[in-house]
Structure formats: structure tokens, C-alpha cells
């Protein structure tokens with residue numbers, strides 16, 4: 001989604017379904033305890049480095065949830081932030097990236113613009 005901030009800059013926003021580990025990391029900077037390898041595979045382990053690498057150049061933010069909105073929903077679909085395939089609760093995360101004027105122009109020619117108030121996003 002293309003979004004114009006009050007400052008006039010254009011940003012690209014993607015809404016992602018994130019696992020609890022990713023959500024806590026994005027919202028608070030908390031990293032989960034490593035999993036016990038007796039029961040789990042190394043691939044199931046959450047790694048900040050993997051997330052940071054995947055989303056380099058993007059700003060990840062927890063999405064503000066309205067009071068009457070569910071904050072999470074259960075899903076067997078993999079987490080869109082860390083790409084792990086574990087089922088579990090999913091939380092909304094916004095990935096935002098500032099577009100260069102050239103990129104913004106290109107995108108503007110292809111899709112309508114949504115207006116977004118920056119205060120709707122909770123940044124850390």
C-alpha cells in the first residue's frame with residue numbers, strides 16, 4: 001500500500017501476519033529465549049539476525065489495534081516476518097519503507113494513495 005505522510009513523503013506499507021516472537025521484538029525489542037533443541041529443530045529457532053536481514057531497509061512497527069478489534073488470531077500459516085512455519089497466534093505488523101521521489105511517482109501512476117496519520121502507528 002502506498003501512503004503519503006503529513007510531511008509529504010511517500011512510504012510503502014505492507015501489513016504482515018507476525019508470530020508472537022516477532023511481535024514482541026518489533027513492539028518492545030524483546031528477543032525470545034532460544035528453544036530447547038531436544039524438542040525443536042534449529043530452523044524453528046527465532047533469530048533477530050534473520051529478521052533484520054530479511055527486512056533490511058524497512059521499518060517494522062506494531063499495528064495499533066482498536067479496542068473492539070482482536071489483537072491476534074490463530075493461524076497455521078507461517079509467520080510473514082521471520083518465515084518460520086510454526087502455527088500459533090498471529091499479530092499485525094506494518095513494514096514501512098520510504099520511497100524515493102522517483103519510486104513514488106512510478107507507484108502513483110499505478111495505484112491510488114491512501115492517507116495515513118502517522119500517529120496510528122506505534123513506533124518504538
Ligand SMILES: [Zn+2]
Pocket residue numbers: 018019020021022023079080081082083084
Ligand atoms: Zn515470526
